[in-house]
Amino acid sequence: xxxxxxxxxxxxxxxxxxxxxxxxxxxxxxxxxxxxxxxxxxxxxxxxxxxxxxxxxxxxxxxxxxxxxxxxxxxxxxxxxxxxxxxxxxxxxxxxxxxxxxxxxxxxxxxxxxxxxxxxxxxxxxxxxxxxxxxxxxxxxxxxxxxxxxxxxxxxxxxxxxxxxxxxxxxxxxxxxxxxxxxxxxxxxxxxxxxxxxxxxxxxxxxxxxxxxxxxxxxxxxxxxxxxx
Numbered sequence: 358x359x360x361x362x363x364x365x366x367x368x369x370x371x372x373x374x375x376x377x378x379x380x381x382x383x384x385x386x387x388x389x390x391x392x393x394x395x396x397x398x399x400x401x402x403x404x405x406x407x408x409x410x411x412x413x414x415x416x417x418x419x420x421x422x423x424x425x426x427x428x429x430x431x432x433x434x435x436x437x438x439x440x441x442x443x444x445x446x447x448x449x450x451x452x453x454x455x456x457x458x459x460x461x462x463x464x465x466x467x468x469x470x471x472x473x474x475x476x477x478x479x480x481x482x483x484x485x486x487x488x489x490x491x492x493x494x495x496x497x498x499x500x501x502x503x504x505x506x507x508x509x510x511x512x513x514x515x516x517x518x519x520x521x522x523x524x525x526x527x528x529x530x531x532x533x534x535x536x537x538x539x540x541x542x543x544x545x546x547x548x549x550x551x552x553x554x555x556x557x558x559x560x561x562x563x564x565x566x567x568x569x570x571x572x573x574x575x576x577x578x579x580x581x582x583x584x585x586x
Contacts, residue, residue: 361481364489364525367575371518387417428455428544429508433492435459436506436542437476440466440493454544461548462506466540469552471504472496480529486572486583491526497538497554503527504538513541513551517564520555524568533565 428451435452436459438445445460447453466473474495481488492506503526505519523537537560543549555564576583 361483361486361488362575364480364487364522364529367487367525367572368518368522370571370575370578371521384414387421388414390417425508425510425544427451431455432458432462432508432542432544433506436462437492439463440473441476454547457547458508458542458544462540462542462550465542465548465550470496470498471502478530480526482529482531484583485529486576487525487529489526489529491530492540494535497536500536501532501534502536502538503530503532504540506540506542508544509541510543510545513543513549515539515541515551515553519553520560520564521568521571523555524560524564525572528565528568533561537564 431451432455435445435455437443439459440463445456447456471493472495473493475491476493478491478494479488480490491503494501494503496502497504503523505523505526507519519539520537523539527533527535527537536557537555539553539555541551541553
């Protein structure tokens, strides 16, 4: 059908220790909440009791993981609307929360020196073999910039795959000169926003080549060939 993988499809080839750690943390929290406090009751459990408890823990952790992902998607949409000058309309409690976070992100970005020119800009690069959508492009402190937004809870560390993702967007657009910026916002604490500018020499010498190798790996591991091969 001539379809292409997205930047995030290709990135899924990588392990994500931060995400794995966060998922394990959710499992641990749910397990603690659902564990019987009475040692006598726990000592009387049989295998079926344990199986049911494990199922409840897994279901609870997966439910929260889905919630976090859905909430992050909602926030992304509202941030794009806010930066693009579109009206923000909420039809759920999660939407109301999302708007609050998005408006704080917009306020922070404007005060920090971001000038938005494009939001949710599509990429379609058949020669490189992938597609995708950027969160935003414009200027940051006077320099042409491409940025990507991540939602977080308490942990605001920046990770290598974020730099590679931005390389995918910039190279896919044929704009390797763009400054790469990651933005993190706390989805539960409106107004908590962190920014990282990826160093130009690391982008050129490390992340751009790494991204190209990852694209090659993705195609080889799927037994596929790109349009230019």
